[in-house]
Amino acid sequence: MNGTALISVDEESQQPPVSFSDLPDDVLFTICRQLDIASLSVLCRVCCKLKDLLSSDHAWLPFDKNFNVLRADNGITLPLKEKFRISCNREKGVYQESLFINFTGRQLPWLQYNNGKLWVSSKNEIHSVDPSASKKNRRSRDNNRHKLQRDVTKFVVKDQKIVSGCLDGSIHVWDNCGAHTEIKNAHCVDTQAVDSYDSTIVSGSRDATLKVFSVQYDDNRGISGVMEKCCFPVGDRVWSVSLSQCCRFCACGTAFCDGDAPVSIIDLNKSCMLSQLGRDHKIGAGVLDMQFEDEHTLLTCGYDTYVRMWDLRTNQCVGSWEQQFDSAYYCLQSDGHRNIFAGTSRHGSVDLWDKRQTKSPVKTFYAGHRNSPVYSLAFNSTSLFVALDVQVKTLNFSCYK
Numbered sequence: 001m002n003g004t005a006l007i008s009v010d011e012e013s014q015q016p017p018v019s020f021s022d023l024p025d026d027v028l029f030t031i032c033r034q035l036d037i038a039s040l041s042v043l044c045r046v047c048c049k050l051k052d053l054l055s056s057d058h059a060w061l062p063f064d065k066n067f068n069v070l071r072a073d074n075g076i077t078l079p080l081k082e083k084f085r086i087s088c089n090r091e092k093g094v095y096q097e098s099l100f101i102n103f104t105g106r107q108l109p110w111l112q113y114n115n116g117k118l119w120v121s122s123k124n125e126i127h128s129v130d131p132s133a134s135k136k137n138r139r140s141r142d143n144n145r146h147k148l149q150r151d152v153t154k155f156v157v158k159d160q161k162i163v164s165g166c167l168d169g170s171i172h173v174w175d176n177c178g179a180h181t182e183i184k185n186a187h188c189v190d191t192q193a194v195d196s197y198d199s200t201i202v203s204g205s206r207d208a209t210l211k212v213f214s215v216q217y218d219d220n221r222g223i224s225g226v227m228e229k230c231c232f233p234v235g236d237r238v239w240s241v242s243l244s245q246c247c248r249f250c251a252c253g254t255a256f257c258d259g260d261a262p263v264s265i266i267d268l269n270k271s272c273m274l275s276q277l278g279r280d281h282k283i284g285a286g287v288l289d290m291q292f293e294d295e296h297t298l299l300t301c302g303y304d305t306y307v308r309m310w311d312l313r314t315n316q317c318v319g320s321w322e323q324q325f326d327s328a329y330y331c332l333q334s335d336g337h338r339n340i341f342a343g344t345s346r347h348g349s350v351d352l353w354d355k356r357q358t359k360s361p362v363k364t365f366y367a368g369h370r371n372s373p374v375y376s377l378a379f380n381s382t383s384l385f386v387a388l389d390v391q392v393k394t395l396n397f398s399c400y401k
Contacts, residue, residue: 021049032059037066055081068354068362071335076116076381082398086382089397090352093363096399100385101129101392109387113378114157118385120392121152126164131383131394146174158196161215161223165191171203173215175223183226186211193240197247200268201226204238208259210252212268230271235259242290242298249274249312251298253287262287263300265312275315278308289331299340301329307342307353321353324360331376341384343374348388350374367393 023031032040032054044054053059057080064080067087078086089095103109103122112119117128127145148166155164160176167190171183187205194203201213210232218224232252240253248269256262261276262285277300278285285304292298298310305326309319323329327344334340340353348368351361367374367386376387382398 021047025053028053029059033062037063055079057081060084068338070339070379070381071337072379072381078381083381086397089399091362093365094397094399094401095365095384096396097367098394098396099391100131100394103390106389108151108153108375108389109392110152110154111376111378111385111387111392112155112157113380113385116380118378119155119157119162120387121155121164124148124151124166126152126155126162131380131385144178146172146180148172153191154193156194156196159198160221161196163194163196163201165194165203167191169205171201171213171226173201173223173226175221177222179222181223181226183213186213186228192238193253195241195243195250197243197245200243200247202241202243202250204234204241204252206237208234208236208238208254210234210238210241210250210264210266212250212271232264232266232273234264239286239288239302240290240300242292244292244295246295248295249292251290251292251300253290253300253302255284255286256281257284257286262302263290263298263310265298265315275312277310277315277317288329291332291334293334293336299332299334301332301342303328305329307332307340309355319355319358321351321358321361323351324364330373333377333379335379341377341379343377343386345373346371348372348374348386348393350377350384350386365395367395 044051060080067084069083069087101120110121118131119128125145125147150167153165162174164172169185169187169189169191171186171191173181186203187207189206191203191205199215204210212229214227214229215223216225234252234254236254236257236259238252238254242251250266250268252264254262261279262281263277265274267274287300287302290300296312301307305323305328307321307329308317311318327346329342330345331343338355342351348366350365352363354362368388372388374386378385384395386393
């Protein structure tokens with residue numbers, strides 16, 4: 001009996017020890033849910049198994065409320081852990097700045113990010129660049145380029161077509177096959193702003209009018225023609241326009257040196273002026289940029305140094321964020337959730353606002369190290385693109401310290 005017992009003890013002592021990583025995955029996930037973010041990050045560096053296991057979205061999903069992840073629909077799929085890391089870099093101001101495009105002379109560039117490509121206007125030309133390409137390939141002349149007779153004002157890339165305004169008052173449209181359609185004399189002076197949704201194009205000009213056009217397509221979805229539907233006098237120079245997501249409303253921002261209000265809302269279904277916003281604003285508080293977040297929520301910014309959020313159901317301003325150094329906001333971009341990027345008129349600075357926080361921005365980024373306005377900006381999941389007077393800068397938040 002004693003001899004048998006001794007043998008069994010020796011056999012048990014020779015069995016390999018059971019380590020923490022040998023536990024079943026569901027048990028490991030249950031244990032990891034009790035850890036904080038710092039401990040979970042340390043545990044990822046213990047061994048390869050734990051690193052692979054804890055890199056899954058399931059392990060990091062409980063911490064979703066701790067991070068303000070930027071919602072960007074750009075085809076880039078990132079693990080939740082990587083999204084959290086980029087979010088931390090963005091809020092702490094950790095990024096790598098690089099020169100994306102250099103212009104010859106001072107310009108008023110405009111940016112649009114669509115399907116993984118950044119579209120840039122330069123003088124009388126619009127061209128696309130792949131942000132993931134090397135610098136050598138970016139300089140290639142064979143990428144998509146569209147030329148106008150005179151300088152580009154603003155343009156949009158939506159629904160597989162490009163719509164651009166021009167200083168000569170015309171509007172230019174390119175479909176996904178590159179076919180070009182020009183609307184000559186759309187306005188008697190320069191076309192300052194355009195927007196497009198499906199078969200509808202809206203444009204605003206310094207002639208104090210807003211025009212609505214209808215695009216006709218052939219059987220192959222090529223553009224067969226463009227017809228003017230209606231024209232609305234708005235009482236002052238138009239600087240910005242935006243169409244709602246279902247193309248029911250059109251917002252128009254003016255210089256507000258004349259007229260009754262800086263923002264006019266037009267019901268396109270009824271072809272009538274629906275309401276006017278900001279009647280109590282100071283004269284000269286012009287609206288330079290605007291964006292619909294949904295059918296009833298509109299963001300605006302301009303010379304009054306505020307980013308404002310309007311509810312079209314009540315025609316009231318339901319949120320406002322003031323520039324802390326009294327600079328005008330030239331442009332804005334929202335992710336449709338919590339985050340708003342707003343470009344200022346000085347020092348190439350961009351404010352990142354969290355809608356839940358109105359006293360001060362989450363972070364202010366300075367691009368280019370020069371006293372230039374931010375004329376336009378765009379972003380994807382990892383980077384922010386900033387258009388200055390002589391260059392376009394990239395702020396890459398996916399870098400490591």
